[in-house]
Amino acid sequence: DAGVTQSPTHLIKTRGQQVTLRCSPISGHKSVSWYQQVLGQGPQFIFQYYEKEERGRGNFPDRFSARQFPNYSSELNVNALLLGDSALYLCASSSWDGYNEQFFGPGTRLTVL
Amino acid sequence: AQKITQTQPGMFVQEKEAVTLDCTYDTSDPSYGLFWYKQPSSGEMIFLIYQGSYDQQNATEGRYSLNFQKARKSANLVISASQLGDSAMYFCAMSSIQGAQKLVFGQGTRLTINP
Numbered sequence A: 001d002a003g004v005t006q007s008p009t010h011l012i013k014t015r016g017q018q019v020t021l022r023c024s025p026i027s028g029h030k031s032v033s034w035y036q037q038v039l040g041q042g043p044q045f046i047f048q049y050y051e052k053e054e055r056g057r058g059n060f061p062d063r064f065s066a067r068q069f070p071n072y073s074s075e076l077n078v079n080a081l082l083l084g085d086s087a088l089y090l091c092a093s094s095s096w097d098g099y100n101e102q103f104f105g106p107g108t109r110l111t112v113l
Numbered sequence B: 001a002q003k004i005t006q007t008q009p010g011m012f013v014q015e016k017e018a019v020t021l022d023c024t025y026d027t028s029d030p031s032y033g034l035f036w037y038k039q040p041s042s043g044e045m046i047f048l049i050y051q052g053s054y055d056q057q058n059a060t061e062g063r064y065s066l067n068f069q070k071a072r073k074s075a076n077l078v079i080s081a082s083q084l085g086d087s088a089m090y091f092c093a094m095s096s097i098q099g100a101q102k103l104v105f106g107q108g109t110r111l112t113i114n115p
Helices: none
Strands: A005-007 A010-013 A019-024 A031-037 A044-050 A053-057 A064-068 A074-078 A087-094 A108-112 B003-005 B010-014 B019-021 B024-026 B032-039 B046-052 B064-069 B074-079 B088-096 B099-105 B109-114
Touching: A005 A087, A010 A019, A019 A087, A019 A108, A031 A074, A031 B099, A044 A064, A044 A074, A044 B099, A053 B099, A074 A087, B003 B088, B003 B099, B010 B019, B019 B109, B024 B074, B032 B064, B032 B074, B046 B064, B046 B074, B074 B088
Parallel strands: A010 A108, B010 B109
Antiparallel strands: A005 A019, A019 A074, A031 A044, A031 A087, A044 A053, A064 A074, A087 A108, B003 B024, B019 B074, B032 B046, B032 B088, B064 B074, B088 B099, B088 B109
């Protein structure tokens, strides 16, 4: 079975631009979460979606938004990019909404120049 | 708010030795979950082991075991018979009843296994 997939793998943008990152969860998984990992730090929670509804939001500005589609794939959008948005963006999926392991994708490395 | 503290930025261990990675946590929630993830240089986070706050026994998964001491709020990862492929960053994380899927991560420990 395929794991969590993310696209693109790498992305280079300039300040002020907008970016869309994509995530496909493991087949049968209905929960998708997004994390930002700045170099040298642990991942920080951005959003969680379950059954197409937002279930959680981390301490990120409104420039960050996300959505989940009927097939449970998800997009993370970041507007008005700042240099500080440069990071590895990780998507994770799990089978349900409670305590259970989340399976992470390979991430999208975003560089903002 | 939950907080995870990993006090070992780096650890160096000889191959085949056991290694303990430290993790302490802080939460006021009565119910929570504790996780360990491994992150190789490729960047992907690999789930290793999970411990629920009400679990009576320490979790084990192959060479990984979690030394859970609830009163001390610690959840140390023990890797037995370390292998060269164990070299990676290791993150301790937790979630609570207010957001079971919202993982709070520590700063990580970089483990290097020497041949």
